[in-house]
Each structure stands twice: as structure tokens, then as C-alpha cells.
Amino acid sequence: MTYGVRKRVARWVQPKFGVRRMPDRTTYDDALPKFAAIVARVLGDKAPIENFFLRDSSGRLTFVHTEHLDRTDRNKIVREARELEPYVERGSASVASISELFDVGNADTEPGLFEYIQHPVYEGFARVVERRIVGQDWLERPRNSIPGTPPIVVFGSHKGGVGRSTALAVAANSLAQNNYNVLVLDMDLEAPGLAGSLLPQGDNAKFGSLDYFVESVLAPVDDSFLEQMVAVSGLTKGRGRVHVCPAVGSIGETNAQNVLGKIARAYLESEDERGNSLSFLEKTRSLVARLTQANRYDAVFVDARAGLNEATAAAFLGLGADVLLFGVNTPQTFTGYRYFLSYLQRFRPESSGEDDWRFRLRMVHAKASPDPKNQQNFRTQSFELFADSIYDEEEGVDEASFNFDYDDATGPHYAWPILYDSNYSEFNPIAQPEQFSRSMYERTFGPFIDALMDRLNLSRSK
Structure with missing residues (x-):
């Protein structure tokens, strides 16, 4: 370079x-x-x-x-x-x-x-x-995948309210209907919500990811603790299972006054058995590795914290995962992702290859209008965003560069659309189980789920 x-x-x-x-x-x-x-x-x-x-x-x-x-x-x-x-x-x-x-x-x-x-x-x-005193994980180069784990997909967004968690829950349910097993991990410590969408009252796991990070500050967490961090969702259909690791478990719900205190301590570094310092990113990698050893999963879906805080760095950079960047067609979406991608350009490899972390990014056009012009506008702004940040500057497209034409559907700027649907404006499949029926979600989420399963090399039953 x-x-x-x-x-x-x-x-x-x-x-x-x-x-x-x-x-x-x-x-x-x-x-x-x-x-x-x-x-x-x-x-x-x-x-x-x-x-x-x-x-x-x-x-x-x-x-x-x-x-x-x-x-x-x-x-x-x-x-x-x-x-x-x-x-x-x-x-x-x-x-x-x-x-x-x-x-x-x-x-x-x-x-x-x-x-x-x-x-x-x-x-x-x-x-x-x-x-840095805080934000150290943002200094880490994007990591490769965790050995021995199934494919990991991070659902991320710059702002909340874009339907990120809804899409994750619907996609996890769809995989289960196609007879695949999915682990869902809620890493949105400050605004947990997946347990409320996938686990009816009384079915929540005892501990959540927040408990894991707090308890591991003072002493290593044993396997019996991890076994109490996962619950099986009873809402999904098919032979596949959706296992949920919530952010806040039932013990946190019972002792709600302690949740804010836990959040204040969750990002502290700790030491392993050899006295080596463990960052929040390292502990996140360890958590995913240990949870996926207990059961066989075809995919891991991680709900990341909205914004650019420490938990986002661990999910986006630390897991070697495919990272889905959700956004709606507003200026705030592209302003926020410009901060993120402009920062990531410092990690650009000198030459592109199979292990190039940039291939793992993908824009998702959430709550999209069916109007093709609206979707094209989102794609145009996404293309300009990537071209100005992490795409290589070489003219044309060749095998040695990370560069894509505007209409290249393999490029990370080429957003997967999820259409706006009033049926999902208030997502609560516990009270409205029809939201998990294929006949309802197919029109809205069908193309997104197809693209996601192709990315995971999973076939979809008809």
C-alpha cells in the first residue's frame, strides 16, 4: 500500500x-x-x-x-x-x-x-x-471465526427501532421451521428484549449474558452456570429448535433493582486462570465458544447493541461473524454508519482475499417501501458510503481488489430489503403467535430469509 x-x-x-x-x-x-x-x-x-x-x-x-x-x-x-x-x-x-x-x-x-x-x-x-481506559475493543483488528463454532450472524444497527430484533426472531423461527437448530444470543445489555419475544413468562433462563460478564469479573464461570443461561423457545414450529441466551435472566427479573449495577460492571476486564487480562471482546468470544459446545447448532444469531459502544465492538469485530447493518432510508442511518466504516478503514488489508473481513458486512434496508425508487435510493447511498470508506480505490474491478460495481448484488452495499409491514409494527409473537406463521411473514421477510440462508449455505424447504 x-x-x-x-x-x-x-x-x-x-x-x-x-x-x-x-x-x-x-x-x-x-x-x-x-x-x-x-x-x-x-x-x-x-x-x-x-x-x-x-x-x-x-x-x-x-x-x-x-x-x-x-x-x-x-x-x-x-x-x-x-x-x-x-x-x-x-x-x-x-x-x-x-x-x-x-x-x-x-x-x-x-x-x-x-x-x-x-x-x-x-x-x-x-x-x-x-x-484508552474505555473502548479498548475498538482497537482490535477484526478477528477470524472462532474455531469449532457454527456460522455466526450479528444483527446490528446504528439506531434502535429499525426492526433488527424482530428480523432476528423471525429468521430464527424460520430456520427452526426448516429443521435447523439456532442459538440466539442477546448482547443488547442496555436494552434487552429477545427473551420477551421468544420465551413466554416463566420459561426464561436463570442467568443471562449480563450475569456472565459480571460474574466473570471476579471468578471464572463454570459449566453448570452456562447450562442455566440457555432456554428453549416453545413458540417455534418444526423439528428445529431455537435456544435463547437472554441478556437478563429470571434472576435479574426477580432482582430488577440490581440490573443497572450489573451494567456498570459488565465491561470490566478480568483475568483468566493464568493471570492474563481478558477484555470484554475476549470474554464474548469465550462465551460463544462455550455455549456452542454444549449443543449442536446450525447457526448462531447475535443481537448486538445499537450504536457504537463497547458491546458493539465485541460483536462486530470479535466474533469473525457476518455482520448485518440494519438501517432505514433516513440521513441518520448513513451518518451513523459513516462514523463506523470510516473508522474501520484503518483495518483494511493490503490485498483482498478469502479471509478479508470486509466480505462479512452487508447492509439491510429495513422497513423498506415497495417503491423501487426508494430501494434504489437506499442502495445508492449505501454504495457511496462504502466507496468513500472501505472499498479499494482502484478503478475497475479485479480479483486483487475489494471493489464492486453499483449493481453487483454480491457487494456489501447491495442491501437486502425487508418491507414495511404494519402486522409487525408491534412485535409480540407470544400474544400474537400468527406473527411466526410462514403465511404472514413470507411476504415481508421472505427475500431476507432466503438471502440469509444462502449466506449460511442452508437449504430452505418448500
Whole structure:
């Protein structure tokens, strides 16, 4: 990959009447581009990628040089970086060598990730090492699939209310009607709901995923605990079974006053039996692996938390799963996913292949109008979104690039539609079991379920 750098430097503004205005306060969004511009100006265009910037938990930046740095050049960077306060410390602390900050024996020879910057003062790549108190899982590269587990599908969305959980429940029921076994895992810890859709009152599991994450902070969770995390849905038809791991189990329902306290502790790191630190992402991978060892499943459906919080990172990046990005045809959908995909572009592999995580993404046009123009508009905005972020920039389509034509149905921008249906505006199959009947859901969810089963290489009975 070539990392080109183009700089446009604009430090002072000269207003009318000859009054010289001081530069505006440096903000988080300005700090890295301005620092990269200083480094590139002093050391050359390649310096921001041959060295790196350390961004600490508060957002403060340090330029870390990997090779010897001439004292004159170092002092020049320190002097010019003073204007970047408070995001760069005043004085020599703004520049450091690797040996001053890291254990050289354990240091990564090429630490950090390439971040593309597009800013009035700097345009190009910079290498960045992040240090965070929260949100650490977003620093993880997308993981490969978990060995020994069935295919995993994550149902995600930027906002709630788009029918994500409804589609998951209907799809799980349809697979059961086609004689497949499905594990449904509710990872929406702050807004749990799958248990209420799939498990009649009294049928809920004792513990939920929220209990698992809280209990594992202080001590490992044994197999008997996991056995009490899964309940069988009695609503589905056919020889297949839908097993549900709720977010909140019956013990949480009984002790409702404790749920908020649990949520506050669910994302804490813990230690394994060897004393190694386990992040929320690692614990999520372990949970899925252990739950799928107990029973034979043809697929695992994960209901992810809406938005871009820590639980979303674990589901989107940590499971090696197909990730379905639900959205309705509104500006908020594409604004939200632009944040997500623009961030993910730092993980783009240098060449596309079978293990390219980008193939696992897919837009879903939820509550879609039957009007073809409306669906085409959604596809157009999705295409532009992907083209501006994680599609490769090479012109044309070839085997070595991750790029798709607008009308290529295999591209992740080519959304699977789910039509709006007033019959599902209030989803409650416990009170309205006909919502799980094929005659009702076929028109609305049929094409989506067909596409999903093709993705899972499962045949659908007629």
C-alpha cells in the first residue's frame, strides 16, 4: 500500500482592518493533523508513518521517533508543537524515543495502525498508537471465526427501532421451521428484549449474558452456570429448535433493582486462570465458544447493541461473524454508519482475499417501501458510503481488489430489503403467535430469509 502525503499549511488568519487574530484553540479533531503536519514539515513526508504518534487515554499526543532524531530537529518539533496545547504537553515531553516510553525488548517493531487524515493542514497517513481506559475493543483488528463454532450472524444497527430484533426472531423461527437448530444470543445489555419475544413468562433462563460478564469479573464461570443461561423457545414450529441466551435472566427479573449495577460492571476486564487480562471482546468470544459446545447448532444469531459502544465492538469485530447493518432510508442511518466504516478503514488489508473481513458486512434496508425508487435510493447511498470508506480505490474491478460495481448484488452495499409491514409494527409473537406463521411473514421477510440462508449455505424447504 502506498501512503501518500499532501500538505496544506494554514497557521494564521489575517482578518480585515489589519487586526491579527490568534489561532483558535486546538481541539481533538485538529490535534493529530496539526502535529503530523509539523513532523512532516521538519522531518519529511514519510516521517508520520515511519515513526508514530502515541495518543493517551485523555487524548494527549506524543511524537515517538523510531530512529535517532537530530537534536536540532527535535527542538524544532517541540517548539512548534507548543501551539497544540492542551493536546500536546508543553516542553520536551511532546517528543520521545521508543526506549523512553516502551520496554524495547517487548516493543512491537511496527506499532500502531495507519490512520488516514483529511484536514486543511494535512492530508495523508499517520501511524497512531492508542491508549484508552474505555473502548479498548475498538482497537482490535477484526478477528477470524472462532474455531469449532457454527456460522455466526450479528444483527446490528446504528439506531434502535429499525426492526433488527424482530428480523432476528423471525429468521430464527424460520430456520427452526426448516429443521435447523439456532442459538440466539442477546448482547443488547442496555436494552434487552429477545427473551420477551421468544420465551413466554416463566420459561426464561436463570442467568443471562449480563450475569456472565459480571460474574466473570471476579471468578471464572463454570459449566453448570452456562447450562442455566440457555432456554428453549416453545413458540417455534418444526423439528428445529431455537435456544435463547437472554441478556437478563429470571434472576435479574426477580432482582430488577440490581440490573443497572450489573451494567456498570459488565465491561470490566478480568483475568483468566493464568493471570492474563481478558477484555470484554475476549470474554464474548469465550462465551460463544462455550455455549456452542454444549449443543449442536446450525447457526448462531447475535443481537448486538445499537450504536457504537463497547458491546458493539465485541460483536462486530470479535466474533469473525457476518455482520448485518440494519438501517432505514433516513440521513441518520448513513451518518451513523459513516462514523463506523470510516473508522474501520484503518483495518483494511493490503490485498483482498478469502479471509478479508470486509466480505462479512452487508447492509439491510429495513422497513423498506415497495417503491423501487426508494430501494434504489437506499442502495445508492449505501454504495457511496462504502466507496468513500472501505472499498479499494482502484478503478475497475479485479480479483486483487475489494471493489464492486453499483449493481453487483454480491457487494456489501447491495442491501437486502425487508418491507414495511404494519402486522409487525408491534412485535409480540407470544400474544400474537400468527406473527411466526410462514403465511404472514413470507411476504415481508421472505427475500431476507432466503438471502440469509444462502449466506449460511442452508437449504430452505418448500
